[in-house]
Amino acid sequence: MPSTAVGRAYQQCVACVMDTTDPTISFDDNGVCNHCRNFRTSIAPNWHTDAKGDEQLMSLADQIRKAGRGKEFDCIIGLSGGLDSSFATYVAIERMGLRPLLFHCDAGWNTDQAVGNIERLIDGLNLELYTEVVDWGEMKDLQVAFLRSQIPDQDLVQDAAFFSSLYLFARRHGVKYVLTGSNYSTECCREPDEWGGYTGVDKTLFKDIHAQYGTRPLDTFPLVDILRYKVLYQTVLGMRIVRPLNLVPYIKEDAEEELQSRFGWQRFQHKHHESRFTRFYEDFWLPRKFGFDKRKAHFSSLIMTSQLTREDALSRLTHTEMDEQFLQQEFEYVASKLDLTVDELRAIFEGENKTYRDYKNKRWLIGIGAQVLRNLGVERRLIQ
Numbered sequence: 001m002p003s004t005a006v007g008r009a010y011q012q013c014v015a016c017v018m019d020t021t022d023p024t025i026s027f028d029d030n031g032v033c034n035h036c037r038n039f040r041t042s043i044a045p046n047w048h049t050d051a052k053g054d055e056q057l058m059s060l061a062d063q064i065r066k067a068g069r070g071k072e073f074d075c076i077i078g079l080s081g082g083l084d085s086s087f088a089t090y091v092a093i094e095r096m097g098l099r100p101l102l103f104h105c106d107a108g109w110n111t112d113q114a115v116g117n118i119e120r121l122i123d124g125l126n127l128e129l130y131t132e133v134v135d136w137g138e139m140k141d142l143q144v145a146f147l148r149s150q151i152p153d154q155d156l157v158q159d160a161a162f163f164s165s166l167y168l169f170a171r172r173h174g175v176k177y178v179l180t181g182s183n184y185s186t187e188c189c190r191e192p193d194e195w196g197g198y199t200g201v202d203k204t205l206f207k208d209i210h211a212q213y214g215t216r217p218l219d220t221f222p223l224v225d226i227l228r229y230k231v232l233y234q235t236v237l238g239m240r241i242v243r244p245l246n247l248v249p250y251i252k253e254d255a256e257e258e259l260q261s262r263f264g265w266q267r268f269q270h271k272h273h274e275s276r277f278t279r280f281y282e283d284f285w286l287p288r289k290f291g292f293d294k295r296k297a298h299f300s301s302l303i304m305t306s307q308l309t310r311e312d313a314l315s316r317l318t319h320t321e322m323d324e325q326f327l328q329q330e331f332e333y334v335a336s337k338l339d340l341t342v343d344e345l346r347a348i349f350e351g352e353n354k355t356y357r358d359y360k361n362k363r364w365l366i367g368i369g370a371q372v373l374r375n376l377g378v379e380r381r382l383i384q
């Protein structure tokens with residue numbers, strides 16, 4: 001089980017809790033990591049949640065309302081029931097005065113708490129929700145194929161369904177602005193790609209894994225390839241991503257409390273616990289099979305933004321979020337939900353680990369594409 005890059009001594013940042021399980025981490029002479037440095041030099045100076053941020057938020061709101069005049073909705077929000085997307089919805093309505101189309105993709109793994117939160121928010125704000133349900137037979141087949149592929153990126157299937165169905169829906173309804181809950185406050189420390197965070201939907205990778213391990217055709221499963229999305233959706237169709245949570249004070253505990261007192265929204269024990277699969281994957285599968293604990297990045301984000309002490313983070317990291325008995329029950333639940341026996345799932349769990357490099361992929365092209373678009377973006381700003 002890999003815990004550090006080959007030949008590298010274990011080291012943990014003295015300021016946050018990131019460590020050498022991130023194979024690309026680097027440290028300065030004082031033992032401070034590149035994530036902390038990046039926060040200090042690139043994020044903090046450009047992150048304004050004061051009057052300046054408010055001004056930007058209001059001007060953005062104006063722009064979105066204008067573009068949506070005469071239309072039923074002026075933007076779309078993908079709602080998971082988790083804190084970030086819930087609070088983004090709240091900000092869009094209460095502070096920006098927008099008329100969002102609320103979209104939820106049900107990929108079969110919602111926790112009751114997530115469903116309850118969505119219902120309370122929708123009722124409390126008097127909104128309508130559009131829910132798209134992914135064909136469970138196809139979802140299951142693709143998830144089992146990914147598990148059999150032995151790569152760490154086991155949340156790609158759910159992510160692809162959420163992302164793709166949202167963009168297909170937005171396109172079908174001519175919605176230009178996509179509001180997301182992504183934010184610096186709880187996500188400024190980026191999880192390294194190696195921790196199962198493959199960048200975007202790569203249809204080449206999906207097709208190869210499914211060709212090798214899938215058992216049935218995927219007729220309806222929504223898959224929008226990242227390059228198609230970047231070129232067609234963002235560049236040609238001019239779809240815009242808006243991150244309102246970076247323009248308002250967004251303190252995790254305050255936001256939870258505000259949603260709770262306003263709508264009866266219930267806080268989760270940890271980030272991403274709105275999905276039963278993600279909770280199992282991040283609390284059990286990824287740390288025990290691959291040695292990666294995503295909470296190190298989640299906690300480090302909260303440490304960098306002064307919402308958690310390093311000491312408290314270290315103490316939380318000594319144990320899993322859910323207790324052992326619960327995790328064993330979840331192992332059985334996940335197996336049975338995917339039509340695997342517990343022994344079959346255990347055999348996969350104990351199988352040899354691989355990475356996306358063992359399959360056809362176009363990671364290199366996605367890298368080049370990202371660079372080209374960045375350059376184009378710079379050029380466009382200069383021309384304007």
Ligand SMILES: [Zn+2]
Pocket residue numbers: 013014015016017018032033034035036037
């Ligand atoms: Zn650090």
